[in-house]
Amino acid sequence: MADKGYQPEMFGEGIWLRPLEPRDALAIAQSTEIVEDSAQPVPNVPTSETAYRNWVAAQDESSLVWVVCRTDEQEAIGTASIRNIEMGTRTAETGMGLFYPEDRGKGIGQEVKALVLDFAFEVMGLHCVRCTIDARNTRSRRSVEKSGYVLAGSYTADIPVGLGEYADTLVYQLLASDWRAAKLG
Template sequence: MKIAPVVLAGKITRLEPLSETHIPDLAVAGENESIWLNMRYGMVTTREKMRAWVLDMLDRQTRGADLPFVVIHLEEGRAIGATRYLNIEPEARGLEIGGTWYTPEFQRTGVNTECKYLLLKHAFEALECIRVQLKADILNLRSQRSIERLGAIKEGILRNHIIRGDGTYRDSVFYSVLESEWPAVRARLEAMLER
């Protein structure tokens, strides 16, 4: 399993490798504090904080820990959020999809469904993963419902798993999709995207 930057294109979004050129659009997209409430990064609501966040993501990519993507809305022609592969385990042929955020106007639209479809498809069909993991803050019911809607299986809860940006302890709900489940999940997502 060789992870490398790649462009993943859909009908409404394009996932591009994250770069410093995306900072201006992402700074605008990330201005709303509600985006960051359940994230571990704290409030990334200024251009300076977004620059620091992007540089951190790029450093994680350089170290082989993550592969970050910016989400470009094709009709709008601008970055509206970000997502990434993380906890990449080439020997185990597994990875996690996470760190996903979108500006509020594109939440609860087809954007997340398409982005997750593109990432899962690439993971299973190009990278030949045997397991893809997703997780959500136990307090983020919207994120949990979104992951369950994809067809991922809930595996359990890790207590005090992460310290949030505000210093509180976060329990994380873990989900996964296995390679044997991918054909059914793929069909489900494709049907959802056709609506």
């Protein structure tokens, strides 16, 4: 089992994941204006390059964040993460997002998820991963279900989406044994 702080570059079909670096702050800050259907709007998300640089610097060993790039480029087209890592219970939360609408629906997200899940289960030795999704985001829901996640529960009206308005969060989970069985099947 790898130390939770170990974070390699990972390569897939036409994409590569590299560890998040301070130089990625501007692209990520600009992406907050591009992404219209994020998996889950998070309150207090940094919105400037400086705020993102501070966020990058503040990442600790309970989070691994990668930048998604096309194999022939350095430019960030998305991010992927394993966060809230609890090695005692061998659980964590996963997340990913692509910044540009033209990159969606091409299998990039599935490839990214496969790399992250292989790392989580086969390298880190995790038993279970979870992800949370804004219940209104049907694209993300279909995507995680396609990756093998199953709906485990929900939170009612817990995401602030406007002045006095809230949306529900869906909680999905995937067990290592189910991931391995799906890969063999």
